[in-house]
Amino acid sequence: MDLTIIALTFMAIAVVELPDKTFLATLVLSTRYRPLFVWIGVGLAFVVQTTVAVAVGKAVALLPTTPVRLLAMAMFLVGAVLLFREGRSHQTDSGEEYADAAGDVHGARVILASFLVLFAAEWGDLSQLLTLTLVAKYDDPVSVFIGAVGALLAVSGLAVVVGKTLLRFVQLHVLHYVGAVVCLLMAALTAYETFG
Template sequence: MDVTALVLTFGAIFVVELPDKTFLATLVLATKYRPILVWLGVSAAFAVQTTVAVLLGHAASFLPETLVRTVVLVMFLAGAVILIREGRSHQQDSGEEYAEAAKAATGWRAVLASFLVLFAAEWGDLSQLLTISLVAKYEAPVSVFIGALAALMVVSGLAVVAGRTLLRFVSLHVLHYVGAAVCLLLAALTFVELVR
């Protein structure tokens, strides 16, 4: 178990996902359904998507090291640019467009509705791309899987428990900038490794 990769992955994914549509969609779903059912559904979706990202990142680790590091560097820089642009736009989506896909449901239907909404919304998401990059960079798929899934589950837990309160104290655009700074730091570390 690579503790450094686990902690770094958790921190990076947590900071990137907090201002993301994931948080907002989960928050809105939790206003429609029992919060624990929403959390179970979105956590299951995250488990599937994190598994796919880790497998793709692990497959990438078989490529030449210089190529992998270059692609990882570009992905971190792209992530920083995306987060800066989102932060500058100051768009605070309500998340309703994701939750509207789910109709009134209870019990396991609420879990399934939450799963499907987040499963559809998260493909190609920044956190998935970062997970692929971190697996390729650290070659520690289990550690990255645990860190990424834990971060996603904590963010969704915050959304269902204290989402509206949190948004009163911290602006989404500030969180975008913090996420961009994390991506730039990871890009800088990757660049240093690349030029060595």
């Protein structure tokens, strides 16, 4: 277990997830249902999705180093472009469509509904691709898993506890730009490791 990789993964995933639909969907779900149950359901979805991303990333890590680094660099650049585009368009999804998908549920069903809503929404998401890329790049699945799940739980916890207040002070497009810069820095670091 490498604390540097855990911290790097945590930072990268948290910055990418803050302006994401996950944050908004969790925020909206927690305003309609008991927040703790929403957070548990969302957290379980994140654990499953991160496990899949780590497993795929570990398989990719078995490939030769240079192609894996080039793929990682390309993925970071794609992530930066996607985040810049979303930031430029000032995407302001309300997250209501995700809460509507949960329907009218109570108790343990809130956990299941939250799990299902976020599980479906997160497949192929940038954070899942970033997790896969970080495992392939560093070949340390445990550290990346801990950093990624920690970031996802922290961001969803933030959405549950202070989401509405945070959105009053920080505009989503700013968070998109910060996430894009982090992806660019990761691409530059990967390029330096590959060619420098």
